[in-house]
Amino acid sequence: MSHYRAELHVHTVLSPCAGIEMLPPLIVETALESGINLIGIVDHNASANVAAVIQAASGTALHVIPGIELETAEEIHALCLFDTLAQTETFQNIIDQNLPYIENNEAFFGSQLVVDWQGNFLRKVDKLLVTSTLLSLQESCQLVQSMGGLFIPAHVDREANGLFSHLGTIPPDLSVDIFEITRFISDEKAMQRFPQLKGHHLIQGGDVHDLDGFLGAVEIDLEEVNIQSIARAIASKY
Numbered sequence: 001m002s003h004y005r006a007e008l009h010v011h012t013v014l015s016p017c018a019g020i021e022m023l024p025p026l027i028v029e030t031a032l033e034s035g036i037n038l039i040g041i042v043d044h045n046a047s048a049n050v051a052a053v054i055q056a057a058s059g060t061a062l063h064v065i066p067g068i069e070l071e072t073a074e075e076i077h078a079l080c081l082f083d084t085l086a087q088t089e090t091f092q093n094i095i096d097q098n099l100p101y102i103e104n105n106e107a108f109f110g111s112q113l114v115v116d117w118q119g120n121f122l123r124k125v126d127k128l129l130v131t132s133t134l135l136s137l138q139e140s141c142q143l144v145q146s147m148g149g150l151f152i153p154a155h156v157d158r159e160a161n162g163l164f165s166h167l168g169t170i171p172p173d174l175s176v177d178i179f180e181i182t183r184f185i186s187d188e189k190a191m192q193r194f195p196q197l198k199g200h201h202l203i204q205g206g207d208v209h210d211l212d213g214f215l216g217a218v219e220i221d222l223e224e225v226n227i228q229s230i231a232r233a234i235a236s237k238y
């Protein structure tokens with residue numbers, strides 16, 4: 001059993017709302033300087049920079065979980081975490097087929113950059129990533145879980161793209177036991193505000209969009225660094 005300080009909600013420069021400094025080597029360096037040794041890379045509806053961050057972390061103490069922050073048809077955000085790049089790419093293909101083409105307004109939303117492991121520019125993504133897919137919350141959850149991934153509704157206490165602000169409740173047929181809350185609210189206050197969360201497991205996420213966002217982390221003990229072990233650790237501690 002090994003101890004980890006984890007931040008499972010980290011964006012790169014592929015997310016238009018992320019800082020231009022969110023490059024693979026700087027993400028790795030800053031996470032390690034912050035005492036974090038496990039991160040999830042989850043850009044908006046995209047995963048093209050995940051491999052670069054994994055490569056940048058190679059040979060260091062930092063473990064990188066591949067993933068995507070999906071926006072469902074209901075405009076709800078969810079962390080979709082996987083064990084392998086192959087699983088992530090398979091899910092990415094599904095997203096690509098269900099993400100309507102809207103050209104990115106770079107001046108308004110920001111750049112969407114694909115980079116290599118050293119942070120060198122490779123290309124821009126012209127299709128707007130920060131918009132809803134055609135995949136429903138339930139459909140998305142079932143797809144991720146059927147692929148062996150972990151589906152976590154993101155920042156559920158937040159107005160923007162949060163579960164409760166959009167649906168008002170947890171759908172009874174949603175097979176989810178772990179929910180992410182922001183760092184601005186404690187588990188106790190979240191459950192007071194949203195009683196539906198009682199009986200579920202909550203994990204705080206930083207929704208890191210810039211290097212100053214590595215302000216905290218959750219503490220978990222893992223037998224192995226994989227999705228199943230992470231889910232068990234969260235369920236047993238949070």
